[in-house]
Amino acid sequence: MALSGDQKDRGELRIHESLDELQTDLADYIAEISETSVKERGVFAIALSGGSLIGLMGKLCEAPYNKTVDWSKWYIFWADERVVAKNHADSNYKLAKDGLLSKVPIVPSHVHSINDTMSAEEAADDYEFVIRQLVKTRVVNVSEISDCPKFDLILLGLGPDGHVASMFPNHPALNEREEWVTFITDSPKPPPERITFTLPVINSASNVAVVVTGDSKAEAVRLAIDDIGPEGPLIPARMVQPGKGKLLWFLDKPAASKLEASNLSK
Numbered sequence: 506m507a508l509s510g511d512q513k514d515r516g517e518l519r520i521h522e523s524l525d526e527l528q529t530d531l532a533d534y535i536a537e538i539s540e541t542s543v544k545e546r547g548v549f550a551i552a553l554s555g556g557s558l559i560g561l562m563g564k565l566c567e568a569p570y571n572k573t574v575d576w577s578k579w580y581i582f583w584a585d586e587r588v589v590a591k592n593h594a595d596s597n598y599k600l601a602k603d604g605l606l607s608k609v610p611i612v613p614s615h616v617h618s619i620n621d622t623m624s625a626e627e628a629a630d631d632y633e634f635v636i637r638q639l640v641k642t643r644v645v646n647v648s649e650i651s652d653c654p655k656f657d658l659i660l661l662g663l664g665p666d667g668h669v670a671s672m673f674p675n676h677p678a679l680n681e682r683e684e685w686v687t688f689i690t691d692s693p694k695p696p697p698e699r700i701t702f703t704l705p706v707i708n709s710a711s712n713v714a715v716v717v718t719g720d721s722k723a724e725a726v727r728l729a730i731d732d733i734g735p736e737g738p739l740i741p742a743r744m745v746q747p748g749k750g751k752l753l754w755f756l757d758k759p760a761a762s763k764l765e766a767s768n769l770s771k
C-alpha cells in the first residue's frame with residue numbers, strides 16, 4: 506500500500522513499499538494519461554528520460570497494458586538525450602528502444618529521437634524544429650500560458666545531485682527562457698554533450714512525473730520537495746513547477762526516507 510500526500514506547490518507524492526508496487530502504479534498512471542489524451546486529442550505525446558526510469562516502466566510491456574494501451578496513438582520524444590550514436594550504450598534512445606519501444610507496437614514514424622549525426626548545438630536546434638512542426642499539426646499540444654509545447658506527459662528521473670533531464674545544478678541551461686531545447690557540452694555526469702528540454706517546456710506540460718528510487722537520492726528528494734526555506738539550495742528538481750499541469754512524484758521508501766513525515770498520510 507502506498508503512502509500518498511500533497512505537498513504545497515510541490516505536487517502529489519506517492520511513496521511505495523516496494524519497487525514492484527511502484528512499477529505497477531507507474532504503469533497504471535501512464536496508461537490512464539494515455540487513455541485520457543487519446544480521448545481528448547486523438548494522440549498521446551510523451552517525453553521520456555533515460556537512466557533508471559525505463560526499467561521502472563517495464564510493466565507497460567506486459568499484460569494487461571501491452572494489449573489495452575492504444576500504442577498506435579503514442580508519439581515519443583526525449584526530455585533529454587546524450588549526443589552519441591543511437592546504438593551507443595549511453596544513448597537514451599537505445600535504452601528506451603531496447604527496454605520498451607521494441608516490445609510494444611509503437612509506430613516507428615512516431616518515434617522522435619535526436620539526429621545523432623549533428624553537433625550538440627545543431628541537434629538541439631534540429632530537435633526544436635521537429636517539435637515546432639508537430640506543434641503546428643497539434644500532435645503536440647500548445648500551452649495557453651506560454652508559446653511552449655504542452656506535452657501530455659513528461660517523465661523525469663532525478664540524479665543524486667538534483668539534476669532532472671540534463672539540467673544540472675548551477676548550470677546556465679537552467680536560465681534558458683527562449684529556446685525549447687538547449688544543449689550542454691560540459692555535463693558533470695558523462696557523457697558531456699547532451700541536449701535537454703528547458704524549464705519552460707517542462708513546466709508547460711499537462712503532466713510531469715518524477716520517478717525516483719534508492720537512498721542515494723534521498724537528500725535530493727528532500728531538497729526538491731520539503732520546505733527548506735529561502736536559504737536552501739535551489740536544485741534543478743525544485744524548479745520543476747508546472748504552471749497549469751499536474752506534478753507527481755513516484756518514490757520508493759529509501760528515496761523518501763529524508764522527507765518530513767508530515768507530508769504523508771495513509
Ligand SMILES: O=C1O[C@H](COP(=O)(O)O)[C@@H](O)[C@H](O)[C@H]1O
Pocket residue numbers: 554555556557558585586587597661662663664665669670671694
Ligand atoms: O544522465 C541522466 O540521468 C538522469 C537520472 O538517471 P538515473 O539513472 O539516476 O535515474 C536521467 O533522468 C536522465 O535522463 C539521464 O540523461
